[in-house]
Amino acid sequence: xxxxxxxxxxxxxxxxxxxxxxxxxxxxxxxxxxxxxxxxxxxxxxxxxxxxxxxxxxxxxxxxxxxxxxxxxxxxxxxxxxxxxxxxxxxxxxxxxxxxxxxxxxxxxxxxxxxxxxxxxxxxxxxxxxxxxxxxxxxxxxxxxxxxxxxxxxxxxxxxxxxxxxxxxxxxxxxxxxxxxxxxxxxxxxxxxxxxxxxxxxxxxxxxxxxxxxxxxxxxxxxxxxxxxxxxxxxxxxxxxxxxxxxxxxxxxxxxxxxxxxxxxxxxxxxxxxxxxxxxxxxxxxxxxxxxxxxxxxxxxxxxxxxxxxxxxxxxxxxxxx
Numbered sequence: 001x002x003x004x005x006x007x008x009x010x011x012x013x014x015x016x017x018x019x020x021x022x023x024x025x026x027x028x029x030x031x032x033x034x035x036x037x038x039x040x041x042x043x044x045x046x047x048x049x050x051x052x053x054x055x056x057x058x059x060x061x062x063x064x065x066x067x068x069x070x071x072x073x074x075x076x077x078x079x080x081x082x083x084x085x086x087x088x089x090x091x092x093x094x095x096x097x098x099x100x101x102x103x104x105x106x107x108x109x110x111x112x113x114x115x116x117x118x119x120x121x122x123x124x125x126x127x128x129x130x131x132x133x134x135x136x137x138x139x140x141x142x143x144x145x146x147x148x149x150x151x152x153x154x155x156x157x158x159x160x161x162x163x164x165x166x167x168x169x170x171x172x173x174x175x176x177x178x179x180x181x182x183x184x185x186x187x188x189x190x191x192x193x194x195x196x197x198x199x200x201x202x203x204x205x206x207x208x209x210x211x212x213x214x215x216x217x218x219x220x221x222x223x224x225x226x227x228x229x230x231x232x233x234x235x236x237x238x239x240x241x242x243x244x245x246x247x248x249x250x251x252x253x254x255x256x257x258x259x260x261x262x263x264x265x266x267x268x269x270x271x272x273x274x275x276x277x278x279x280x281x282x283x284x285x286x287x288x289x290x291x292x293x294x295x296x297x298x299x300x301x302x303x304x305x306x307x308x309x310x311x312x313x314x315x316x317x318x319x320x321x322x
């Protein structure tokens with residue numbers, strides 16, 4: 001007959017062993033020896049916790065003290081920092097967006113669409129700094145959707161952007177204040193595919209800024225646009241809130257929404273805080289009153305070779321934060 005206390009004794013022994021392993025970094029044989037004869041003890045010199053154990057049994061059962069430390073050695077802080085830097089370089093979109101601007105230069109950015117209203121003919125080059133620590137940072141870009149040329153509708157939008165992978169949206173607001181054109185936009189690392197549901201990514205971000213009318217200078221700098229990034233908050237879920245073929249752009253459920261719906265084709269709405277941060281200006285919305293009208297909407301995506309796979313051009317898992 002099985003001893004009714006056998007299971008209790010075993011569980012007690014198991015938990016004591018685990019606790020000592022976790023708290024005192026003792027080897028299992030060290031713990032067994034201590035529990036086998038805790039009365040006849042002597043200290044092992046050099047043990048960080050000065051735990052007493054049966055030295056004779058311990059010395060007999062293990063040839064080397066501290067085997068657990070050898071199994072899980074301490075990582076050199078310098079090596080750890082290098083590993084983290086390498087990982088961030090190789091897998092940049094496993095991390096939230098950086099506020100830093102890229103100084104990367106891609107030759108193809110010089111060949112761009114011309115915007116006579118702003119006297120700016122290099123929109124790809126002004127977007128390039130925003131793409132630091134993204135999969136598009138060094139990849140040539142192409143204009144895949146222009147609402148004024150291809151139509152202000154969800155159908156026209158998805159016809160051009162679906163399956164193109166990571167994309168960056170640039171929208172121009174119709175109002176001008178203090179002789180500035182206002183721009184807003186966002187980076188969608190997972191792109192669109194008209195598969196329904198949401199497309200998550202912790203690396204998604206929104207941005208806003210402006211240009212001085214009739215001048216290539218911007219708000220605070222003389223060599224590029226004055227854009228402020230707004231990071232995704234609360235993990236990566238709902239970064240792209242909707243990927244429906246009958247709906248346009250939705251960063252979060254409500255952070256930046258350009259629905260491209262009939263009768264409201266140019267309407268843009270925004271509520272910041274729940275899904276994308278409010279930023280240093282603590283903005284409740286990207287627009288005064290939470291909504292306004294657009295006069296221009298463009299989407300850029302990467303250029304890929306014939307033999308290259310386009311990341312996230314199809315379905316994505318909607319159960320992670322990355």
